Amino acid sequence: MSGASPARQVAFDTIRAVHESDAYANLLLPRALARAGLSTADAALTTELTYGTLRRQGTYDAVIGLAADRSIHDIDPPVLDALRLGVHQLLSTRVASHAAVNESVELARSAGGRGAAGFANAVLRRVARDTPGDWITHIEQSARSDDERLGLTTSHPVWVVRAFRRALAAEGRADELHALLAADNASPRVTMAALPGIAEVPDGARRTPFSPVGFRLEGGDPEGLITSSGGTLRVQDEGSQLAALALTRAVPVRAGERWLDLCAGPGGKTAVLAAEALAHGAILEANEVSPARAGLVRQAIAGVPLRVEVSEQDGRVRAAASPDAYDRILVDAPCTGLGALRRRPEARWRKAPTDVPELTALQGDLLRAAFTGLRPGGIVAYVTCSPHLAETASVVADLRREVGDQIEELDARAVIRSVSHSEPDLPEPADGSGRAQLWPHRHNTDAMSITLLRKRA
Template sequence: MTAAKDSRRVAYDTIRAVNESDAYANLLLPRAIARSGLDTADAALATELTYGTLRRQGTYDAVIRIAADRSIQEIDPAVLDVLRLGVHQLLSTRVASHAAVHESVELARSAGSRGAPGFVNAVLRRISRETPGEWMERVAASARSDDERLGLVFSHPVWVVRAFRRALAAEGRADELEALLTADNASPRVTMAALPGLASIPEDARHTPYSPLGFRLGGGDPERLVTQSGGTLRVQDEGSQLAALALTRASPMAPGERWLDLCAGPGGKTAVLAAEALLHGAALEANEVSHARAGLVRKAIAGVPLEVPVSEEDGRVRAGEGRYDRILVDAPCTGLGALRRRPEARWRKSPADVPELTQLQGDLLRAAIGGLRPGGIVAYVTCSPHLAETAGVVGEVLRDIGSGIEELDAREVLRSMSGSDPGLPAQKDGSGRAQLWPHRHNTDAMSITLLRRT
């Protein structure tokens, strides 16, 4: 088997596991690449084929439906994944059409029924006869509404398109919707963090514009740098860095403070908090209800020479009463803010998931507020811009509590620590919430709210 075939097989097997078994591509793909022994170039091809296919799956399904003249539900799932991978090569890469068709047919021999190779060959040859632009026109013309058109062309479920529009409109920027959808389908650049007091940004690296810890390498292997630094240099989205720093830098830190990371997994923000705590003489505790994710937290903070106990309790009761000066609530959410890095998430969530999540988010925020000492601060963070998970949760909790809580201006806190103004507009609801965006800040769409107990 040639290296290119190996790359396609790795990509196909990963896509199949994601769609059949709810696997996570970011966890499965690196292991599959290592097992296959792909070199750097072929590993890059496998990565592009995997993530590109998953990102554009909605669009490709529309193309396949038109070219096959049948509902995608009528196509065997294993064969459908072969077709998706083939369409990606035909419409979004420079792979030669004959190679994309031939290799897809070969995959179909092991993926489906006896008639699968012929079916795949016919559909992909039909698709190869028209340009990508012509196919986008046909897909757009098949939509029954403008929202459906956006969903098909930009490969997002319609409910996500509508949620994004409302979140942008809350800042008076609904006209940026297509820019956001486009950014979601672009591969994110690798961003790294230098833990404060423990590591310095390499001289040949480029500083990121907003986080004082963030940088991007000009080249080289980031994982090698992580290993060599003992974890004090780490891969971490700039929005994630800012979310942790917003809590620590919302007010001057003092020795003897007690901090809690209530929903700590997988531990990236915990590591930043631990470094900040070590630097300023504070004590940090972490909690993660999932045993597997708690293990990731322990691994993430291993490079920080600070004892950080990690408990595995229900966050709704873990904070206790009036014990902490700072609490981070990085709440479980739909993950709609990280679709660049986890493209399959857009196909796994539905509007029906939101009410259960917002109930949990509200309970966690109430528990955290109850766990604060007077003057203590909680940072409520979601990797989602969905208004029900952000402004809706905070508003309901504040109405329930009634008094004794003031909201800080998270936008000003971020501006004060940034090397350049992130340009965070006011929310129409008058809150101090800061909302980051992929298309505007090149970060995950992180929402950050800061509340202080008076």
């Protein structure tokens, strides 16, 4: 254990686990805070240090490289994480410079010994000599292109910057790129859902602008509310709520309909579907290929008094094995996760453009299998937590080319407007499709893409 404060030690250990073990900070940090028994103030500091460091990692790496006069790839990874944590405190918080330097040097000492401590001390004192604005100027001058400059200053990989620009341009909104990148680096407020027909929005809570089941608390830890409700009140992004409701409310439900959530883990959308199925007399089945995530689905729906069979199969096999069987299918496809960078800041560093072809192939296979599983007249909602056009518009276009006039696209934007309290700003894409694209900077949601397709009778 280092001589650093418990708050910084927990932040450092979490960041190390993210980089060393591919852990997710939003899953790991709450457990680490509970084990550490930190005060409310220290827990808040730890949370800010962890997420802030991960969000701005690209910018901080550029600063460290300049201050150390060496490639970050030549720095021992634990020492690099201690430096990142220190740079975040120096450039983006009100932590006193001497505390930021000394605490981070102690972390480096614990990770790499006296030599690492001396190196960290020299680098951080160099960083502390210039203002945050100076360092932005330094890294801008080091960039080799305009896109690299934007990526370094907003802490996004260049390929993500370009993917976002193309997705916004498809709506005629390329001028919103800077606002989107800034929104990705802001801490999102906790959004909750009251499962429809089962729970009510609590008194004193503030309703979200779009989802009829969404709300935000004015303050405090939501865990007690979640526990006391038996899970019928739950944390869930408003975009995820709208994606599930778009499927259930696209057209009126007939009693006895059969629904399938094909890629259900971790179960947030499944819970909304289950509540809707219970209210309308529909049958819901869920599938999740990962046994661990299937367990999370079962936990998520435990508060809904509806029997939901949860299978653990490859979704491509599961749907195709039941042709013409389902009235509604949700395909919440595995994706790059570029739409959730506010909540999962480390995700921007884990994916590469080379990952996209494999993912789009899987997405296309899942959507084709779902189309096979639909009965004539049935509807599939194809959803990704990514605005990347290859994962959204292109996957749907491929299916439409394959099946021709067997499929009809519904206007997902109109459905979401009909569901919402207030009318969200959802411009029509240049391709004329009915796809709805939500955005962090415009809707304060994850960048959720929602497409509704009906199998012609």
